[in-house]
Amino acid sequence: DADVTQTPRNRITKTGKRIMLECSQTKGHDRMYWYRQDPGLGLQLIYYSFDVKDINKGEISDGYSVSRQAQAKFSLSLESAIPNQTALYFCATEDSKRTGELFFGEGSRLTVL
Amino acid sequence: ELKVEQNPLFLSMQEGKNYTIYCNYSTTSDRLYWYRQDPGKSLESLFVLLSNGAVKQEGRLMASLDTKARLSTLHITAAVHDLSATYFCAVEPPSNYKLTFGKGTLLTVNP
Numbered sequence: 631d632a633d634v635t636q637t638p639r640n641r642i643t644k645t646g647k648r649i650m651l652e653c654s655q656t657k658g659h660d661r662m663y664w665y666r667q668d669p670g671l672g673l674q675l676i677y678y679s680f681d682v683k684d685i686n687k688g689e690i691s692d693g694y695s696v697s698r699q700a701q702a703k704f705s706l707s708l709e710s711a712i713p714n715q716t717a718l719y720f721c722a723t724e725d726s727k728r729t730g731e732l733f734f735g736e737g738s739r740l741t742v743l
Numbered sequence: 744e745l746k747v748e749q750n751p752l753f754l755s756m757q758e759g760k761n762y763t764i765y766c767n768y769s770t771t772s773d774r775l776y777w778y779r780q781d782p783g784k785s786l787e788s789l790f791v792l793l794s795n796g797a798v799k800q801e802g803r804l805m806a807s808l809d810t811k812a813r814l815s816t817l818h819i820t821a822a823v824h825d826l827s828a829t830y831f832c833a834v835e836p837p838s839n840y841k842l843t844f845g846k847g848t849l850l851t852v853n854p
Contacts, residue, residue, distance in 0.1 A: 670752075670846060670847075671846060672747075672831060672844040672845055672846040672847055673786075673831070673833075673844040674844075675841055675842070678841065688841065720785065720786070722786075729791045729793060730774055730776070730791070730793075730835050730842075731776060731788050731791050732776070732778075732786075732788070732833075732842065733788070734785045734786045734787075735785060736784070736785045737784075737785055
């Protein structure tokens with residue numbers, strides 16, 4: 631089983647729908663991140679959390695919200711999806727006591743029609 | 744604002760050849776990471792470079808960091824098809840903890 635699990639892996643939805651992407655990890659890491667990947671643009675940081683009570687906006691947080699339900703769980707929500715949120719979304723974890731290396735989930739491909 | 748530039752963005756090379764991917768960044772940092780992504784897959788950590796002059800090697804890949812030049816290189820020796828992937832560098836600014844990624848280099852190794 632993967633150490634960082636994302637659900638769903640693929641989702642097609644319509645404009646205006648609410649969507650939640652979930653991430654859970656078994657690595658015991660305290661830091662968790664949500665990134666968005668668009669072709670040719672690398673990865674852009676949406677939100678990050680250093681512990682359950684700490685949530686921070688990244689570069690492109692508009693239109694997104696997050697919830698850190700537990701140390702192991704970090705969810706990303708799109709309250710009202712729009713087509714330009716069509717992308718590949720990655721959750722990542724980091725152990726703050728180590729090197730700063732990120733460990734990524736398998737990704738969630740979201741298509742908004 | 745930290746900017747991270749990789750070049751080339753696209754690289755097609757023959758098996759057995761050598762080549763280097765460059766990662767330049769705009770502000771002071773001594774923490775740089777290289778990741779590999781296969782098509783449709785997740786990102787996998789390749790190298791963690793945490794000081795000036797750091798050099799790491801794994802198989803046919805070698806990464807180095809020159810913090811004074813704000814430059815990291817990923818050198819490929821005697822490329823093989825299995826190295827075909829997209830390679831990303833990512834830089835962590837001091838006291839920020841947030842990685843900024845380059846746009847990635849799509850490497851294709853042809854027989």
